[in-house]
Structure formats: C-alpha cells, structure tokens
Amino acid sequence: MPAKGYVEISVEGCKGCGLCVINCPTDCLALKTSETNSYGLHYAYMTDEDNCIACQNCAVICPDAAITVYKKAS
Amino acid sequence: MKEGYKLIYQKPKTLREKRMHYCPGCFHATTHKLMMEVVEELGIQEKIIGVCPVGCSVFAYDYMDVDMQEAAHGRAAAVATGIKRMHPDKIVFSYQGDGDLAAIGIAETIHACNRGENFTFIFINNGIYGMTGGQMAPTTLEGQKTTTSPYGRDPKKAGLPLKMCEIVSQFDSVAYVERVSCNTPANARKAKRAIKKAFEYQMQGLGSTFIEVASNCPSGWKCTPEESLEWLKEKAFPYFPLGVFKKPEEV
Numbered sequence: 395m396p397a398k399g400y401v402e403i404s405v406e407g408c409k410g411c412g413l414c415v416i417n418c419p420t421d422c423l424a425l426k427t428s429e430t431n432s433y434g435l436h437y438a439y440m441t442d443e444d445n446c447i448a449c450q451n452c453a454v455i456c457p458d459a460a461i462t463v464y465k466k467a468s
Numbered sequence: 469m470k471e472g473y474k475l476i477y478q479k480p481k482t483l484r485e486k487r488m489h490y491c492p493g494c495f496h497a498t499t500h501k502l503m504m505e506v507v508e509e510l511g512i513q514e515k516i517i518g519v520c521p522v523g524c525s526v527f528a529y530d531y532m533d534v535d536m537q538e539a540a541h542g543r544a545a546a547v548a549t550g551i552k553r554m555h556p557d558k559i560v561f562s563y564q565g566d567g568d569l570a571a572i573g574i575a576e577t578i579h580a581c582n583r584g585e586n587f588t589f590i591f592i593n594n595g596i597y598g599m600t601g602g603q604m605a606p607t608t609l610e611g612q613k614t615t616t617s618p619y620g621r622d623p624k625k626a627g628l629p630l631k632m633c634e635i636v637s638q639f640d641s642v643a644y645v646e647r648v649s650c651n652t653p654a655n656a657r658k659a660k661r662a663i664k665k666a667f668e669y670q671m672q673g674l675g676s677t678f679i680e681v682a683s684n685c686p687s688g689w690k691c692t693p694e695e696s697l698e699w700l701k702e703k704a705f706p707y708f709p710l711g712v713f714k715k716p717e718e719v
Binding site for chain 2: 399400406407409410411412413416417435448449450451453454455456457458459460461462463464465466467
C-alpha cells in the first residue's frame with residue numbers, strides 16, 4: 395500500500411507555473427483558475443488529499459520552494 | 469501540521485524568505501533551491517562563499533543565505549579565483565548564466581579551468597539573454613528564434629552553439645564536469661547529487677568542478693513553463709546531452 399501524505403502550498407509563494415501539477419503522479423494538484431493571490435497569479439492547491447503518496451516530486455520540482463510535504467507516520 | 473503526520477520536505481533554511489524575482493517556472497530558482505539544500509545537508513553555510521554574475525541571477529545574493537560577492541559582468545571566475553586563493557579553506561562557487569560565462573566571460577572561464585582553480589562553476593545554460601529581453605546568446609540553438617535572430621539562428625553567420633561542458637572537460641586540471649537539468653523531478657534530484665559531488669570534490673582539492681544546468685527561459689522563449697520543458701526535451705537535449713563528461717579517476 396502506498397504511503398499517505400499531504401502537501402501545503404504557500405499561496406503567496408506560488409507563481410502558478412504549473413510544474414507541480416504536470417509532475418504529480420497521482421494528479422492530486424491543480425491550479426486555482428477562479429482565484430489569484432495578491433500578485434495576480436493562479437496558485438496551485440491540493441484537490442484530492444486521499445491520493446497523495448508523499449513522493450515529494452512536486453516539492454522537488456517547485457522552483458520557488460512553496461511546497462511543504464507531510465507524510466503519515468507509520 | 470496534522471496529527472499523525474511528520475514533516476518530510478520543506479524549504480531549506482539556507483534559502484532566504486525573500487520572494488525571488490525569477491519568472492514562473494524558471495530553473496534559476498530551482499537551482500538556487502537545490503544548491504541551498506546541498507549547503508544545508510553538508511553543513512557548510514559558514515564555510516561557503518559564492519560569486520554572483522550579471523544577468524538574471526544578479527540578485528542571487530539576496531536569496532542565498534551564504535556569503536556572496538558580486539562580480540563585474542563575466543568576471544565571476546576571476547573573482548572566485550581571487551577569493552579561493554585568499555581563503556583556500558573555504559568552499560567557493562561561481563554562479564553564472566550563459567551570457568556571463570560563455571560570452572563575455574569565456575576567457576576567464578577557460579583560463580580558470582586551465583589553471584585548475586579549485587572552485588565550482590554552476591553554469592545555467594538557458595540559450596538566451598533572459599534579462600535584457602531575449603537576445604541571441606552563444607548557446608542559442610540552431611534555428612531558434614530570438615529578438616536578434618528573428619528568422620532563427622543561422623550557423624553560417626552566428627556559428628553553432630557553444631558546448632561548454634565538452635570544451636572544459638578537455639583540460640587535465642578540471643576534475644569533474646557534468647551537465648544536468650531540472651526538467652523532471654528525477655533530473656532535479658540528479659542535479660542536486662551532482663552539485664553535492666562537485667562541492668565534495670572541491671573540499672578534497674581535486675581541481676575545478678563544472679556543473680552545467682540545461683535550463684529553460686519561458687519568458688525569453690515565448691512559451692509556457694510546460695512548453696519550455698517540451699522544448700528542452702525535443703530540441704535542447706539532443707544538442708546538449710545530459711551526463712557526466714569527466715570525473716575523478718579513483719571514483
């Protein structure tokens with residue numbers, strides 16, 4: 395059974411490049427197209443927490459280090 | 469943090485809180501982050517000195533929480549040479565883009581490598597002059613459109629792109645040369661390992677170490693960050709292959 399986890403994405407730190415979204419293996423991230431942060435950028439958010447496997451791909455690829463990853467303690 | 473969960477990844481503490489000015493999706497920011505993760509892992513924050521170039525990364529000293537020195541355009545290798553000779557016990561790196569290292573500063577780069585100056589080059593190769601508005605650089609690919617090559621780079625007039633890793637790997641005094649990228653999480657992890665190895669070889673005093681990051685420039689290439697990754701894969705990697713070009717013999 396894959397590991398469980400969740401990510402926290404800093405709304406103001408995200409620049410909306412979408413690299414985390416295309417590199418998420420379980421497609422549980424998306425860009426918020428209806429809202430923007432104070433810089434006018436569509437930020438990324440977590441759509442489906444149940445699917446996150448805490449692989450850290452989004453955090454490694456994020457240029458602005460806006461993502462913090464937590465893993466369920468086994 | 470939620471109950472029952474543990475923190476496994478966060479922004480490195482050696483990276484300042486200040487918001488970086490880079491465009492969305494720029495590998496400059498990714499490379500800053502990876503380098504600062506390495507500094508944190510090796511515990512060398514107090515022992516490392518960086519040299520900033522002129523270019524997009526001119527404000528790198530605002531983002532990396534280590535000692536930094538700004539150099540004149542192209543002269544980062546010369547400044548790093550001076551710093552390393554005065555402080556041989558410190559770890560020194562120069563952080564340069566392609567306009568800085570491969571165009572105006574190629575003489576300093578070549579001679580510093582030929583002398584085997586014991587510091588690390590971090591070379592961001594995005595194939596364009598990003599800061600000044602997307603002009604043709606020495607590393608612009610054949611046929612690539614820029615503001616100064618609107619019909620694409622013509623090799624008859626402008627020559628072919630410079631392959632810096634291939635050039636510097638010919639010197640006996642250079643210890644370690646690798647070209648990496650950050651286009652996928654796997655490649656970003658490899659890039660981090662390469663930077664770590666380069667710093668370790670420098671600490672062993674093996675000679676110059678040279679890491680080229682095949683980078684993107686969504687603003688200069690006039691595309692989205694996602695399209696820039698496709699361009700890298702389809703156009704840049706066939707000409708700038710990733711991999712290790714030179715490594716110390718005993719490893």
